[in-house]
Amino acid sequence: MRLSSPLLLRILGFAFLAFFLIYWLPFSHALPDGLPMRFGTYRTIQASIACVWVLVALGLNILTGYNGQISLGHTAFVATGGYTAAILMADHGWPFWAVLIPAAVVSGALGLAVGIPALRLSGPYLAMATMALALAAPQVLKKYDGLTHGTQGISVRGDWSTAPGFIGDMVTQDQWSYFVALFLAVVMTLIAWNVIRGRVGRAFVAIRDSEVAAASMGINVPRYKTIAFAISAIFAGIAGAAYVQIVGYIAPESFNVLRSINFLTTIVVGGLASILGSILGAISFKMVDDISDFLPLGEGPMAEQVPWALYGGLLIVVVTIMPYGMAGAIRRFQMWLAFRKPSERRVALGGPALGIVAAIAVSELAGGSLGIIVGLVVALAITYSLWLPALVRGATRGYGRWVGALRGSRGPPGFVTSEDASDERSDAER
Amino acid sequence: MDELLQQVAAGLATGSIYGLLALALVLIYRSTTVINFAQGEMAMFTTFVAWTMLHWGTYWLVFILILLMAGGLGALIERVVIRPVEGAPTLNVIIVTLGLFAIFSNVATIVWGGQPQAFSHYPINDETVKLGAVVLSVHDLAIMLFAALIMIGLYVFFQYTPLGLAMRATAQNATASRLMGIRVGRMLTLGWALSASVGAVAGMFVAPIVLLQPPMMLAVLLYAFAAAVLGGLDSPFGAVVGGLIIGVTESLVGTYTPKEWLGPEMALTVTVFIIILVLVIRPTGIFGKRVLRRV
Amino acid sequence: MLAVRDVIAAYGPIVALHGISLEVQEGSIVTVLGANGAGKSSTLRAISGLLRPKEGAIEFEGRRIDRMSAEEIVALGISHVPEGRQLFSELTVLENLRLGAYSRFARAHGDGRRVHREDLSPLGRLRHDLFHAATGGIRDAAREIGQYRRRRRDFEAALNQVFEHFPILAERRKQMSGTLSGGEQQMLAIARGLMANPRLLLLDEPSMGLAPMVTQEIFRIIETINRTQGMTILLVEQNASLALDIAHRGYVLETGRIVLADTSENLQKDEAVRRSYLGY
Ligand SMILES: Nc1ncnc2c1ncn2[C@@H]1O[C@H](COP(=O)(O)OP(=O)(O)O)[C@@H](O)[C@H]1O
């Protein structure tokens, strides 16, 4: 079997991924003392929360990306799932595995209940209505404190979060939480994948593209739109339960409107209507929190604000030059790759792969940040010669678009025509 | 009865602020079908600039300067970050405005700190005026006055000036507008400039009430969004009326619902659910156009 | 007056015009015939600046216009009455006509002083654009106030002239244009084009979707406009017999290429044209 064989590459890729997720992320903090927090359990928790966001993003992408219904209210579903789990665990002593189902069911039921009035709404009107949900959630949670413990929140750290039997001796609670979250993320990704590829998923997409056409094909539009809401809410509910299990605490303000809006950002940046996009978006979103660890900002407000200001700028740049998100950019890279010679393809893929190996190896020996830098350098060095023309072309294309728009004309010549044409079509439709 | 009147009047005052920011949202929405989520933060930012400028200028001078600067800021934003995503999916443009949101709110915190500041140079003092049974602060009256003036001004502008007409035309049919010789891009820029100025007025009036601080416009923006939606999104008039309705509803819900299970803390929740109810009955708002379903 | 030379134009990857050449003499009516999708509308769009040619040249009164924007071209005196009318359907008849006259004052000013941004250095362009962004609206407004009287007089004159051709529009001036009948809408579209006081009028399928009687009425008016005002007209039509009746010259377009060019009389006699476009 030759090295360029797609199967082998894929196996290697998955092996790396598995190694990275299952060993390196949770365990590699067994490193020399004196390393900053980010290489300790802190990073494990960060990774666990990234898994939770992946769950939310998957669900939201099913609703918004595949079914075309916008939601700015997903924190309400996450909070519902989270509170269901927390109340059952803290006040009724249920074990974590047992609360997953009720969390999913209660949140899913809320999703159904929201999905029905949502049938009448679309676009910004739906965005407003769902955002109202996210706004209301903390207030409701604070007000009816008999059930929810009000503003003080619910603390649920306990025995149940320790791994069972001999595993418990091998991993800490945080590591165990991470594995639980990772497991949920993997399982739910597979479920999402199945939903999307199946009959239901095709119905979702047909409805998104044209409700009238979908109805004329015999699809029960209201039913599937409501189902999309419910499925999406189930994902969010499970995410909420997982969140409680990781953080051990939930309060009304854990999920505010801004979070909700950020969820939407996540899937657009990752790529709408893409499972890979949901995952990438969620992880990169989580990374923003961690940027402050890597920038020399010290402590205090600067460390809080600067990453988010940068994040804002990055958002603008990303959606401008990658209109279909990270998943769209990867698709374009694959297209580009498909037209390369096999030898070139090998180098192009081998570079990043070797880079990952180098990163892991070096960080095991000398520490995380150095490993990441070395890995980057290796990856870049190997792929540099081959990627350069494409990188430059890609960058200048984005730049050209930008400059063209700045010029006040509607883009540079050649660009103008198709854009204007589409403009005209939408005008004519009005 | 007097109590009711008082509550309605108070609601109208806050409602005017929501209405102003809603108006700003609508000015952008109707030409680009984009909700500018950065609207509130832009207003907050310009209000902070005003606060800084008040150290050396008188209030009304600063007020005028800030309106102009806000207009410039709006125009600049349209040119530099919105124009490049013109023609991209609407969600992308919305994400760009969210990016602006993050930039403005965080940069403001970096520059001016997160501490609430008293917006104390405010010349319209806290004196109250008695109108029949209703007692209103001068500030509240000023808010309503300005909201009304801006409404009338914009109405005259859009209805009776060629430039306003050109802007309305651009919002309806961009290609045909170009054939008329209208510089569509410039109209969009102008729309953003106007919108930012109107938003800046809202910011100047919010700051004395809630103290000047980076998150001060967040709740106002959400209410304004609700107001704009309630009004139908492409109707400036509807936006202001929507704002007033929300202001009054909020005030009444806070006062007249049972404290044990609703009351003031739930005013927001009840209000937004009333809005949802309205939307379910009229899916494009009270003054919105009926949209035809397209194949 | 107008010369189109070897123009190639495309919508993204779809090439609509494969090298079109045509000429329009001052004072004449020239018609472009062709089936659906032949590229007739694209030709007009290329002339009016909505579709930028990839190659070739377009000259209007000796001036290259193929690199100009649509806004500049209408100010030079070319009015495009687009296919499907493209009225501002939620504005009144009068407001539509006002918008038709919008380009006039852009022409009355700027022209001599106008800086062509293409001639500037990149940095100069950036400054120019940013300056425009900040001041464009204000300047427009200031100009309007300054020229209010003259503008108003010119506008009233143009309005009266247009109402002479289309008296029905005078009656409907306060009506929302979307509520007009098809024929009235087409009349309004042409009237709106005339309000710019153009020297060349581009008409794209004025007969589209209209009853034969109404179509004839509109064609009669088009001919009158040409005869009485000496208006030069480039008329795109599928209704070949009507178009050739009023036109002086005609071009036949097939899949983005000119296949025939001759006087109307000769085209009416041409065997191929008769069979394909006149149907007898
Ligand atoms: N907006 C557009 N996008 C892509 N292709 C277009 C567009 N408009 C026209 N075309 C194509 O260009 C060709 C010429 O179209 P057009 O000029 O509208 O023809 P005509 O006006 O003669 O019917 C056709 O093949 C058509 O499919």
Ligand SMILES: [Mg+2]
């Ligand atoms: Mg055509």
